[in-house]
Amino acid sequence: MLSAKNVSKRYGAVQALDGVSLDLSPGEVVALVGDNGAGKSTLVKVISGVVPPDQGAIEQDGRPVRINNPLDAQRLGVSTVHQDLALCENLDVVANLFLGTERRRRSLLRHIHMERTARDLLSSLDVRIPDIRVPVAMLSGGQRQSVAIARALIGEPRVVILDEPTAALGVEQTAQVLGLIRRLRDRGLAVLLISHNLADVQTVGDRTVVLRLGRNAGEFRTAEATPESVVAAITGGTT
């Protein structure tokens, strides 16, 4: 439904992306892997509107679309969870979920409406937080990551991009977040998962796309791929 076609991006002398293509479909988790400097972040920035591509096109449902800034991406239903979660730790879960998109009547906050929506959203994602009215600072890393991901869903997006969602988490919390990613897929969202952790990719990815030195370096059905072949594609060990 959302696809990038032959996208190139150059930063000065560095060719960060060189004719990269990527397809995202509803109800599918695509894992984007690659070594440092392979162009993963740049591709995410292009899709989420942070930087415009030099060449190439982005299409939605077969029609070319323009994504020049993050707002354009949001309007097209593309929602990004950045690696540093960008939560306000002094605010409670409800306030964080609606940060910048507060439900209001004139300029008065609609506390009850927001809390109801927040509870419904969190329980539909099976995110368990003992008290959603305490400051986010009191939550564990996994709970915060869950809040950040849930926040990406407030605008009813069709595509969710997750940048290294498990990088800072322990084993149990990682399992929580991976479960959450599966539920996003089950809701029919297209999920793009950027990860260094091949174990995570194997667990939740439906399809694995490998970037190497700014180019497509392989694509696997995750179920059929062996870790060795993915590693080989990342490092350039095979063609």
Place this chain on the structure above:
Amino acid sequence: MTTIARPLRKPFRPLESVRRTDLGSWPVVGALIVIAVVFGTLNEHFLSAENLTNLALQMAATGTISLGIIMVVLLGEIDLSAGSVSGLCAVVMTILSVRHGWNPILAVAVALVAAALVGLLHGWMFTRLGMPSFVVTLAGLIGWQGLMLYLLGRGGTINLSFDGLLASLSDTWLPPWAGWLLAASIVAVWTGGNLLERRLRRAADLPLSSALWLVFRFVGLAGVLTGAVVVLSADRGVPLLLVIFGSLVVALDLVLRHTVFGRRIYAVGGNAEAARRAGINVNRVRVQAFIAASTLAAFGGILAASRLAAVNQSSGSSDTLLMAIAAAVIGGASLFGGRGRAYAALLGILVIQSITNGMLLLNVDSSVRYMVTAAVLAIAVAIDSLARRGNPR
């Protein structure tokens, strides 16, 4: 051996528990009780109706300035110019109404607009020029005081007429029936609001806070208000000045908690980068906070002028500013930004003013008074810092 099955008890660490829990206003309330008991036993005059009424009068001006300080402190910034701005705007108002014979209400309005422009300038220098708020408002502290002295000219003092509207602001007292009516309506509105909220929450199938806690707070509020009206009516009555200050505190608290503007103040104070990414215009919020701070400072200055029935060269002098900042912090507004409520100004100024007042009654030298105030301030900031460090990351 039944104890084996039980989870291990946590070792008792008082500092640890300060870090874990948000103590809210309880330390301040405790401090107030200690102050009342200590000064009450040392001097029988301290808890007398007359002295408590004086205390209420002394609080209003600096407390209002402190409210403004809270607006910028919530952003994690500081406004050092509040004292000077309060003095400047009081002088502007006095010159317009006394020398030029303007209608006093118009003069107040012009002074407040001038303050808003001052705040706009501060905010502009802070956001557009990228100057630290500390430096911007330090320049303001010096510069606006200079302008005030220039406007005052040689005379150095301008008196307000004692029977004018401005002076009567601080010499008007509610008769007992009006005091009781006011207290009763506050309790009624508060209770109504809470019951309505409970009903709406129940209708939306949201968890309710315990009814016992609601009753507890109801009893607390009704008790405090009853006590205040009884004491104040025993002397001259509830002072209008206190009503004005109290209304400002309540209004600002409602704005901070229930409007989008307030939510964004907390958001920017908590994590400006997160707020920016969420599409909040961070610089606009900052400028608005500086405007609010200067305007409230000016209003405080006008109340001070009304109480003194004059402005002079020491209007809004450095003591005012330091007391206002200390009050905000002692009351529980975090200097790191993002935490604190408007009631911090009320509680903090109550603590500071009680100490000052009590020590003056005891004829303690001002050197000791400063040291005690400093100790209270240091303790308040220490609690704040520990509470912050306790938060995971």
